[in-house]
Amino acid sequence: MSTSSGFLLPDIAEQTTAGFWEGTARGELLVQACDSCGARRMPPRPMCPVCRSTAVRWEPTSGRGTIWSFIVPHPPLLRAYSELAPYNVIVVALEEDPSIRFVGNLLASPDGEINEIDPATIRIGEPVRVVFQPIEDVALPRWVRA
Numbered sequence: 411m412s413t414s415s416g417f418l419l420p421d422i423a424e425q426t427t428a429g430f431w432e433g434t435a436r437g438e439l440l441v442q443a444c445d446s447c448g449a450r451r452m453p454p455r456p457m458c459p460v461c462r463s464t465a466v467r468w469e470p471t472s473g474r475g476t477i478w479s480f481i482v483p484h485p486p487l488l489r490a491y492s493e494l495a496p497y498n499v500i501v502v503a504l505e506e507d508p509s510i511r512f513v514g515n516l517l518a519s520p521d522g523e524i525n526e527i528d529p530a531t532i533r534i535g536e537p538v539r540v541v542f543q544p545i546e547d548v549a550l551p552r553w554v555r556a
């Protein structure tokens with residue numbers, strides 16, 4: 411949802427995803443897993459696509475992965491983002507389960523901005539690790555080179 415700053419931020423109280431955001435607030439990158447068959451899934455959703463169970467648990471991850479893909483968003487962009495363009499959006503495949511992927515931004519440093527990295531230097535397969543940036547009431551997962 412859009413916020414007063416103009417950035418798109420998640421509803422951290424939404425029932426299905428709240429556990430994920432509670433994890434990021436503690437500095438943990440969690441992934442939802444089925445409490446019946448163990449299948450991991452991302453993004454979080456109420457029902458297991460494998461066995462249809464609604465029993466869920468949250469599993470910690472290494473917070474490490476590799477860049478699976480990336481883009482450079484082009485206009486039209488929301489104002490808050492157009493002021494930062496050009497910036498990158500990366501898709502990270504999780505180290506311990508590459509079928510689990512996270513969308514975020516590659517930063518030069520944990521407290522950096524999303525436009526610090528020259529997108530021309532980003533390479534598919536680069537190792538990265540998660541960092542958490544506080545933005546309003548959300549600890550947003552972002553990524554730095556590992």
Ligand SMILES: [Zn+2]
Binds near residue numbers: 444
């Ligand atoms: Zn299941």
